[in-house]
Amino acid sequence: MVTAPEVSGFVPPTHTPMVALRVPEPLADREPAPETLEHAFELHGLSAWYGTSQALRNISFDIPKHRVTAVIGPSGCGKSTLIRCLNRMNDLIPGFRAEGHVTYHGEDIFAATTDAVLLRRHIGMVFQKPNPFPKSVFDNVAFGPRINGYAGDLRALVEESLRRAALWDEVKDKLSASGLALSGGQQQRLCIARALAVEPDVLLMDEPCSALDPIATYRIEELITDLAHDYSIVIVTHNMQQASRVSDLTAFLLAGEERTGELVEFGPTRDLFTTPKDQRTEAYITGRFG
Amino acid sequence: MSVTAADRALWRPRVEQRRRTGRGFVVLCYAATALGLLALLVLIGDTLVKGAPYLSWDFLTSYPSRFAERSGVLAALVGTFYVGLIVIVVAFPLGIATAVWLEEYAAPGAVKSILQTNIGNLAGVPSIIYGMLGLAVFVRALGLQRSLLAGGLTIAILVLPIVIINSQEALRAVPSGLRHASYALGATRWETVRHHVLPAAMPGILTGTILALSRAIGEAAPIILISSIAFIAFLPESLLDSFTILPIQIFIWVSKPQEAFHAIAASAIIVLLALLLAMNAVAIVLRDRARRGTRW
């Protein structure tokens, strides 16, 4: 359950080059052993192009279920491209091409038999800038279930989704108010509720806090930790402290001169941040570049 | 959260059905667009077919007559030309000057927004109302009678809002950095506008003025109120003479019951459309030429 932060005891996260590692409590007792976990996604040699320029090269790693996996790296390294491949949102960009395999629950998502529309229902996405529809709060959350033909109790589903997104208490009396009338942090939680309403099992989050103030950020980070019990979460972030606070595993991407992103290192967050295996990883997390 | 089999049954995405509806809509889109395109093609085609046989040099150089075979558009063409000239001389300087004042001089505030709204509303006033204004002010009050000058001035006032709005857009498109650079060198506002902003906005302004001129040439409603639609079988020799214009001539011939006049109306339409086509082609050429001269 997410509670509001106590203002007196709250210390906003600082952006210092030296990593102040703070392992969140709920994850401390988990044994991050990726080899023994079931996988939400398995990436084999994923490469991607926008027209003639290559954005990703040969990305291979496995994203486990019911964990938070962070994707970090300097800007332009292809993090967003990577997660947008996972729910085939890049299909919307003309000139985009992907090669390699990404397996979701055993199925290749790039196969011709895979329906992207159906896939996207099971893989939810939250964007960098909150993008609620100019509809009421209720209609925002109900949009996904309605188009996917939900035949159950819609009101209950909307309430459940808003509860899971830690927004119910704040909007329960104004469900018919416009989604745009909420604050930035509330809008982002509304977008999370909207994504949860279609009952996905994966949640992709593309820098979900970068447009929010520190307090809203903190609440969403708590929410992410909570959601990981029920969903598999992949979060892209340029904020290393956030990655270290929130994630179980981290993938570090880096782009060379050709601006093509490659996977440098992937492993349990604690290990990657305290004893990185690659010197480029160490250089990034100690702030020597990025 | 585990999704049980019962939960899964609650979801009926019916993707294939939704996709099919989507494809149907795309067909509807193409049909709608094709319908519009077809309507335009039929309009032009029908006019060409009916009017082309009567197009001849004689047609272009004769006056209207009681006999359709002997009628021509000379008076109308000349009248259209003179009206266009008056519009250029009157509406363009006034319109561009207004646009310059609104964009470069006016401080944002109540005055500017009232003026702006006023111009927007004027652009939406039916053209026949402008005819009433012209009748009361130019024909009667200023004593110009039903003359070429009265008609030209009325049309000029009609297209003035269009010239203003188009010129404003062209001025707005000029990057403010250009103005700042000029001011930083100590230029006055007029010097900045005259030497930097106006030349930069010229392509857009030119295109806009040709658009306004096209509109002016095709307008007939105000002239119905201004001109005496009597038989104009002569050329206006002074600004105070009676006159006729191409759209009015077309209107007169279409309104006659005889089929023969409908046919030459079609020929006159071809002449009018050709004139508009030529003007727009000139506009495009001018715009490209001017554009090549300015590089940011």
Place this chain on the structure above:
Amino acid sequence: MISVADTRVASARRPPRPARSLARRRTTDRTVTALLLLATAASVLTTFGIVLVLIFETFEFLRVVPLTDFIFGTEWTPLFDPKRFGVLPLVSGTLLVAGIAALLAMPLGLVIGVFLSEYAGARTRSIVKPFLEILAGVPTVVFGYFALTFVTPNLIRPLIPGTDVFNAAAAGIVVGLMVLPLVATISEDAMAAVPRSLREGAYALGSTDLEVALRVVVPAALSGIAASFILAISRAVGETMAVAIAAGSTPVLTLDPFRSVQTMTGYIAQVSLGDTPQQSIEFRTIFAVGMTLFLMTLALNVASQVIVRRYRNVYQ
């Protein structure tokens, strides 16, 4: 080492300070500003002119004809005896033609707008947009000619044999074609202004293209689309030449589109073309009708501006 002698020579070689030139530049600047302001006055004078003329002439008209007769009367026969001055037949003719035009242009224009905004690629757009511009640029007399000589004999009469030569339907159809580009381009602009992120949010929930277009983009752009509809009606109401040629000159209060009617603009044209003496009450009627027309189109234009201003979505 600079000596005093050096500086004196140096100042002699320096160009004279342009003090007088600066003053002249300032005067030029002020003069130009005044001239520009004067030019701007033209647009203000136009509005005053229109309003004053209409008010004055309508006032003179209302001194002879009671306002209630004018507004509520159902017969319009100012040129024949017994003279009746009820404007409703003209208004109904106008609304009938405008209504048919709207019925054609609104759905067609909206679909074309959705198509251009959400579906069409660059090549398709490069064909469709110029065609819309051409359609918008054809002079209205041409549409009138088309209505009378093509639409009525070839499209309407074969379907509805009893149709009059002049009828509201033909006029309505061509006026609809005339305002179609207006609806399409303004709707398209409104939809293009909807941020891309909204569409992505909908796709990410598993929407198809159609659902994104119709359930997210169109509702988000609704104020602009509504404004385009209202502007189209306003244009249709104010249209003169096409209706003067094709709709007829029989003022009658009717909903039947297949018979001859007369619109407000058609009546004004008819009287102007005739030889009614200018100072007579019969001639004054055109100003009273003109005032009605002006108020209607003004109300519609203002309504469209208000709708856009109040209901346009502001995205953070």
